[in-house]
Amino acid sequence: MITRLEVDGVPALHAPADGPMHAGLVFRVGTADETLPLRGITRLIEHLVTGAPGSTGPEHTYFHTRGTPTEIADFLSGVCTALRNPSADRIAEARERMTAPRDRDPLPMWRYGARSYGVASYPEWALPGLTTDQVGDWIARWFTRANAALWVAGDEVPGGLSLDLADGTRQPAPRAVTVLPATPAWFTGPDGTAGWDTVVHRDAGAAVFATVLERRLQHELRDRAGVAEDARTEYEPRADGTARILALAEAVPGGQDGALGGLIDVLAELRAGRIDEDEVGTVVKHTGVGLRDAESRGARLPGQAFNLLAGRAVQTLDEALAEVRAVTAGDVAAVATAAYDAGLLMAPGTGGADWAGYTAAPTMSETVLDGRTHRGRGDRNLRLISGADGISVVEGDVVGTVRYDACAAVLAWPDGARQLIGEDAVMARVEPTLYRDAEQVVHDVDQWIPERLRIGMPPRDRDRIPQPRPATEREEEPVDTRRPLITLLVAGMATLFVVAGGLGVLTMMLTQGPSGGVLGDVGEYGLVASASVLFGTFTGRIALDSAVELRRQQHARNPARSD
Amino acid sequence: MLPPMLLDPAAAYPKVAVLRAALDSGDWPACRETLDGAEPVERTCLTTVAAETEGITDFLRGVLSGDPSDGAAGALLGRHLAGSGDFTAAERVLVDAAARSPLDPAIWTVRLRTARGLRLGPSEARRRYDRLAEIDRHHVPGQSQYLRYLGGHDPDAAYDFARTAAAEATPGSLSPVLVAEYHIDRHIAAGHLDDATVHTELDEAADRSVHHPDYRHTHGWVRVTSTFAMAYALIGDDRAAAGLFGALGDHHSAQPWDLLGDPATVISRYRKRATGGEQ
Numbered sequence: 001m002i003t004r005l006e007v008d009g010v011p012a013l014h015a016p017a018d019g020p021m022h023a024g025l026v027f028r029v030g031t032a033d034e035t036l037p038l039r040g041i042t043r044l045i046e047h048l049v050t051g052a053p054g055s056t057g058p059e060h061t062y063f064h065t066r067g068t069p070t071e072i073a074d075f076l077s078g079v080c081t082a083l084r085n086p087s088a089d090r091i092a093e094a095r096e097r098m099t100a101p102r103d104r105d106p107l108p109m110w111r112y113g114a115r116s117y118g119v120a121s122y123p124e125w126a127l128p129g130l131t132t133d134q135v136g137d138w139i140a141r142w143f144t145r146a147n148a149a150l151w152v153a154g155d156e157v158p159g160g161l162s163l164d165l166a167d168g169t170r171q172p173a174p175r176a177v178t179v180l181p182a183t184p185a186w187f188t189g190p191d192g193t194a195g196w197d198t199v200v201h202r203d204a205g206a207a208v209f210a211t212v213l214e215r216r217l218q219h220e221l222r223d224r225a226g227v228a229e230d231a232r233t234e235y236e237p238r239a240d241g242t243a244r245i246l247a248l249a250e251a252v253p254g255g256q257d258g259a260l261g262g263l264i265d266v267l268a269e270l271r272a273g274r275i276d277e278d279e280v281g282t283v284v285k286h287t288g289v290g291l292r293d294a295e296s297r298g299a300r301l302p303g304q305a306f307n308l309l310a311g312r313a314v315q316t317l318d319e320a321l322a323e324v325r326a327v328t329a330g331d332v333a334a335v336a337t338a339a340y341d342a343g344l345l346m347a348p349g350t351g352g353a354d355w356a357g358y359t360a361a362p363t364m365s366e367t368v369l370d371g372r373t374h375r376g377r378g379d380r381n382l383r384l385i386s387g388a389d390g391i392s393v394v395e396g397d398v399v400g401t402v403r404y405d406a407c408a409a410v411l412a413w414p415d416g417a418r419q420l421i422g423e424d425a426v427m428a429r430v431e432p433t434l435y436r437d438a439e440q441v442v443h444d445v446d447q448w449i450p451e452r453l454r455i456g457m458p459p460r461d462r463d464r465i466p467q468p469r470p471a472t473e474r475e476e477e478p479v480d481t482r483r484p485l486i487t488l489l490v491a492g493m494a495t496l497f498v499v500a501g502g503l504g505v506l507t508m509m510l511t512q513g514p515s516g517g518v519l520g521d522v523g524e525y526g527l528v529a530s531a532s533v534l535f536g537t538f539t540g541r542i543a544l545d546s547a548v549e550l551r552r553q554q555h556a557r558n559p560a561r562s563d
Numbered sequence: 564m565l566p567p568m569l570l571d572p573a574a575a576y577p578k579v580a581v582l583r584a585a586l587d588s589g590d591w592p593a594c595r596e597t598l599d600g601a602e603p604v605e606r607t608c609l610t611t612v613a614a615e616t617e618g619i620t621d622f623l624r625g626v627l628s629g630d631p632s633d634g635a636a637g638a639l640l641g642r643h644l645a646g647s648g649d650f651t652a653a654e655r656v657l658v659d660a661a662a663r664s665p666l667d668p669a670i671w672t673v674r675l676r677t678a679r680g681l682r683l684g685p686s687e688a689r690r691r692y693d694r695l696a697e698i699d700r701h702h703v704p705g706q707s708q709y710l711r712y713l714g715g716h717d718p719d720a721a722y723d724f725a726r727t728a729a730a731e732a733t734p735g736s737l738s739p740v741l742v743a744e745y746h747i748d749r750h751i752a753a754g755h756l757d758d759a760t761v762h763t764e765l766d767e768a769a770d771r772s773v774h775h776p777d778y779r780h781t782h783g784w785v786r787v788t789s790t791f792a793m794a795y796a797l798i799g800d801d802r803a804a805a806g807l808f809g810a811l812g813d814h815h816s817a818q819p820w821d822l823l824g825d826p827a828t829v830i831s832r833y834r835k836r837a838t839g840g841e842q
Contacts, residue, residue, distance in 0.1 A: 225690040257684025261691070268662035272631075355681045357655040 002304060002314060008163040011308050012150035017298030021154030023072045024064035024302055025079055025163070028239075028309040029142035031120040032058040032174050036409035036421060037455050040098075040124025041138050047094040048135070049082040050075070058108075058117055059173050059239055060306055069158035076150070080164045083143050086135045095127055107197045107246065110187045110361050111344055113179040113425040114408035125409070125455045144168025149305040153298020173239035173310065179424045180344065180361055186353035187361040189346030194228075194249045194259040196267065196346065198339040202243040204323040205331035209339065210235040210245045211283045212275060212332055216266045221249050227258030237303075239310035245339060256348040264356045267343065270336035280329045287324050291317060365401035365426050368392045374435040377468035384430060386441040390448075391420055393428045400428040404448045413457045415465055418445045431466050568827055569813045575785045578605070582612050589622045591636070598635045604737070605782035607669040607704045613639040614646025627656070634664025641673045650680035661694075668702045671695035675708035679715065688712045701728070703737045703783060710741050714748050721745055729768050735777025740787040742768035743794040744819065750797055751822050765794055766803075773807060786816035789830075793820055796833040804837035 002015045010025075029042055043056040046063070055062055065075040082090075104121050112118030126134075145165040152158070176199070189195055200206045210233045217231035231249040238244065251259040294300045295317045304314045315323075344361070347353045352360060371387020376395075385392040390403035402420035411419040416439065418430040430445060432438040573579040578597050585593035598606050613619065623640035626633060637660025644653035654677045660670050671694050678688040692709040695702055706728050713721035725741040732738035746761050772778060773791050792807035817826040 225686075225693060227686050227690060251686075255686045258686030258690040261683065261687035264658060265661060268658045269665070272659065272662040274662065274665075349684065351681070351683060355651045355654045355677075355683075356658050 002301065002316065004314065005157070007150055007157060007161060008165070009145045010148045010150050010163050010165065012152065012157065013301050013304055013308065013314065014152045014157055015295075015298050015301055016155060017153035018296050020066045021069060021072060021152075022064065022066040022298060023076060023150070023152040023154070023158075024062050024305070025076050026060050026062035026149050026151075026302065026305050026309065027143050028059065028147045028171050028173065029061050030057045030059040032117045032176075033142065033171070034119050034126075035453075036114055036119060036122055036125060037453055038126045038130075038134070038138070039119055039122050040127045041130060041135065042142075043124065044091070044094055044098065044127060044130060045083075045086070045135060045139060045143065047097055048086055048090055049079050058120055058236075060309070062302065064302075069154070069156075070160060072152075072154075073158040073161040077160075077162055077164070080162075083139050083165065086132060086139060088132045091130065091132060091135055095130075098124075098127065105246075106187075106189055107195060107344060107346055109425050110185075110346075111178055111180055111197070111199075112176060113423050114421050115177070115423050116174040117176050118179075118425065125411070128458070129456055140166060141168065142171060146170045147309070149308045151298075151301035151305045153301055170309070176238070176240065176242070182359040184340060184343040184345065184358045185361045186345035186347050186358040187363070188350070188352065189348055191348050192251050192256055194251060194256060194263045194346065194348055195247065196263060196343055197244055197246040198343045199242050199244050200335055200338050200342065202237045202241050204320075205327045205335045206243050206245065206339075207235050208280060208283050208287065208324065208327045209270075209332045209335040211287065212279060213245070213247055213266070213270060213336075215279070215283070216270065217247060217249060217263065220266050221259055221262045225258055225262055227251060227255035227262060231263075237306075239306070239312075251348065257351065260345075260347055260349070260351075260353070264345070264353065267336075267340055268356075270333070271340040273333040273336070275329045275332050275336065277329045280327065280332055284324055284327055288321055291320055291324065362424075362426075365392070365399045365422075365424075367401055368394055368399055369401055369403070372440075374438055374441060376434055377436055379434075379468060382434065384435045384438060384441055386444045391428045391430065391441070391445065393430070400426055402426065402428045407449060407453060409453050409455050410445060410449045411455050411457050412446075414459045416442045417460070417465070418442055420445065420449075434466055434468050567813055568815055568830060570815050570817050570826060572785070572816070575780075575814045576605075576608075576782055578609060578782075579612055582609055583616060586613065586616050586619050586622070586639075591622075591626050594639070595633075595635055602782065603668055603699055604703055607638075607672050607702065608782050610638050610642045610669045610673065611646075611704075613643040616643065619643055631659065632663040634660055634667040634670060637661075637664065638667060638669040638673060641670065641677070645673055645676050645680060648680070650677045653677050654681060665694070666698050668695055668698050668705060671698070672702065672705035672708055675705055675712060679708070679712045685713075685716050685720075688716075701732050701736060701738045703740070703787075706738060706741055707744060710744055711748070714745070714752075718749065721748075726764070729771060732771060733777075734771050735775035735779070737772065737781070737783050737787045739768040739772035740790050743790045747790065747794055747797065747819055747822065762798055762800065765791070765798070765800075769803070773810070785811065785814045786818060789814075789816040790819055792837075793833070796837055801837040804833070805839075808834050808837055 002013050005012050005014060031039075031042060034040070034042060042061055046056050046061055050063055055064070063076070063079045065072055067075070104123070106121050109118045109121030114122065143165070144167060145163070146168045147170050148163070148165060150163065200209075214231065214233040217228075217233070221228035221231050228249040228251050231247065234246040236244040236246065247263065249259045249263055291300070300317070300320070307314055343358075345353050345358050352358075354360060369385055369387045369389050369392045371385045371389075371392070374384040374386070376382025376384075381396055383392075383394040385394070389405070390401060390407070392399060392401040402422040406423045408421045408423045410421070416432040420428045420430070422428075430438060430441050432442055435441070569575070571579075573583070578601060582594060582597045585591075585597060598609060601609055613623075620640070620643065623636050623643065626636040627640060630636070637656055641653045641657040641660060644650075644656065653673070657670060657674050657677060660667070661674060664670060671691055674691050675688065675695070678691055688709065692705065695705045699705075710721055710725055713724055722745055725745040729739035729742045742764055746765065769791050773788050778784075788807050788811050792804050792811065795801075795804035795807065815826070815830050820826040820829050823829045
């Protein structure tokens with residue numbers, strides 16, 4: 001039985017639980033609230049505040065602990081105190097603790113661009129340069145009493161617990177605006193993993209569908225065809241009443257085409273309504289068992305605390321069970337159709353998925369802006385255009401255009417190179433060495449782009465700075481080796497993911513499986529854990545400078561292009 | 564004077580003409596009656612009629628929009644579109660057809676053809692073949708498609724597949740023809756038929772198929788017999804070729820003879836050589 005109460009002005013949920021007492025404090029802030037120049041700030045604050053495992057997801061950041069009532073009170077009070085005093089030293093310490101590279105999930109960027117939910121796909125560019133003021137401002141806006149909720153699972157709320165948070169306002173979740181002109185769509189992802197996600201109405205039917213999909217994928221890809229090591233799905237409810245469903249299949253060596261083909265076939269099967277009542281019945285039963293188990297451990301509380309923050313009703317176990325039990329095969333089939341229509345495939349290899357009826361997600365701009373043209377040094381094929389509206393980089397038929405009024409960030413290197421990233425995630429790279437009089441363009445960009453969108457990058461080694469090649473040399477080279485230039489100039493969307501291996505993403509999903517730990521995920525109602533698993537970050541070397549890797553990615557991104 | 568040459572499959576299989584007429588007149592119930600009454604291999608072979616019939620796209624799309632779960636319509640439309648070289652359009656139809664009729668061997672057979680046309684990877688072709696083999700382990704039209712796929716990717720795998728499928732086939736059945744198909748393809752690609760091993764393998768395959776007492780004139784027999792005849796003719800075993808030409812009588816299959824040129828001309832020439840002009 002979940003009870004609602006309030007602790008120091010923070011809305012709270014309490015329920016008895018088997019096993020050790022646990023509790024958590026959640027704030028309605030996540031990676032989807034960040035901008036590219038502030039990418040990573042939320043997780044930095046998470047690390048600033050506590051060394052214990054917290055979590056930053058797209059919409060929520062929480063601090064969770066287990067122990068005696070006193071330990072829990074000390075931990076949560078400590079979180080609040082730490083949020084009051086973000087000193088420069090502690091910011092530096094937190095940054096140190098966050099250096100391990102993390103895999104990023106590429107799908108959100110292809111669906112949402114470089115804004116809101118798409119931001120999670122990008123490296124944590126803010127980390128090196130974050131100031132105490134920026135961190136303080138972020139805390140003041142998001143980590144407040146009005147934007148928090150508490151849950152406590154155990155005998156009672158610890159007597160000594162005090163939550164000394166600053167006042168503020170409740171912050172609604174950002175709007176999710178897609179940049180995909182048509183769905184179902186596909187893009188080329190990393191080798192070895194076939195992936196897919198969709199956005200559907202959030203309800204028990206969608207949660208059941210996600211589990212049915214997982215079972216089908218495991219059967220078809222792993223057990224039957226032997227093309228995948230494993231396959232998993234995640235159900236991630238969102239504050240706006242939608243849910244994201246993600247499916248990933250890790251291919252066996254040489255099996256990625258079969259994994260993609262099998263994924264496509266399973267999705268088509270479900271869309272066609274080939275779902276039987278027995279299968280749905282089994283999933284409903286398991287979900288019910290999971291819900292009861294979660295209730296007994298207090299593992300439904302975090303999800304309900306999220307509901308509180310979203311202004312949604314807290315759901316009792318009986319209500320949750322009734323909703324799940326009411327799900328029919330017909331309901332699941334209806335979800336499957338909607339899910340299919342909104343789907344986005346991450347296709348490994350070079351074949352794409354046009355053949356299966358999916359539309360290629362845009363990889364570059366359609367328009368070239370008006371403005372002053374700077375020709376490539378010794379390369380007629382190359383043009384950089386600087387106008388009042390923005391920058392275009394053109395090589396052959398590859399176009400990268402970023403408008404100043406739709407620019408998400410500019411990466412700025414000390415040597416003058418600038419990389420503009422549009423809100424649609426298309427990038428335009430200004431490399432001064434490659435164009436005639438390009439210093440003018442660097443000046444234009446610096447004039448037009450406000451300081452808040454600028455991300456300072458560390459100096460590059462000399463051999464990382466591209467140099468124009470003499471025409472004679474170019475002509476002698478096989479067509480294949482000319483490619484890196486393009487990727488350096490119009491670094492397309494895929495090039496961001498050089499370091500992000502889909503395999504690692506999947507491995508994390510697999511190792512943190514659905515029933516791991518006290519906060520096991522039980523679909524809609526269970527937990528948070530799943531939602532945060534994929535939204536990792538990357539703090540190591542920024543992966544924009546490896547020509548070889550870029551070429552590999554570019555090939556993968558657009559295999560049909562012959563130039 | 565040589566006997567007439569019946570290259571049209573309708574000469575050996577009357578249902579071909581029935582299906583053609585039904586497709587031409589847009590009579591879907593008649594199409595279904597013909598297909599539904601056919602044996603599985605016969606039914607899959609009959610779908611190739613759609614590859615050669617023009618102007619039926621709208622008709623079949625209309626049938627499918629009325630009943631998206633009509634697997635026969637999906638298989639015919641997929642085969643028709645693949646026949647015109649539009650593998651993407653074909654595959655889009657077939658993804659849905661396979662989703663709705665996962666146990667239809669004709670659909671998986673066409674999907675092996677599109678896998679080759681679309682250059683999908685070996686693991687996907689293998690997955691498709693496995694789905695077919697789950698339904699029918701010896702579905703010779705699908706085996707032929709998969710063999711051709713493998714031939715383009717990995718000749719060793721093609722060789723293993725042909726020999727294994729032939730060895731596992733029911734004695735007197737059609738599937739051992741895969742060995743002859745493999746050797747003909749290798750001959751066209753690399754000219755390797757002058758080899759004692761090839762001869763032995765052909766004999767073994769023929770003994771399990773066209774030369775087996777249980778060999779019957781089921782749908783596909785003309786092409787199978789003709790393929791063995793061609794393989795024997797190419798390695799210069801005129802006696803064996805002549806025997807098979809005799810068994811064929813007036814019936815002949817344009818494939819795989821068309822690999823060598825105009826089928827009627829080529830067949831005449833090889834038949835004349837094998838039989839000493841007596842047939």
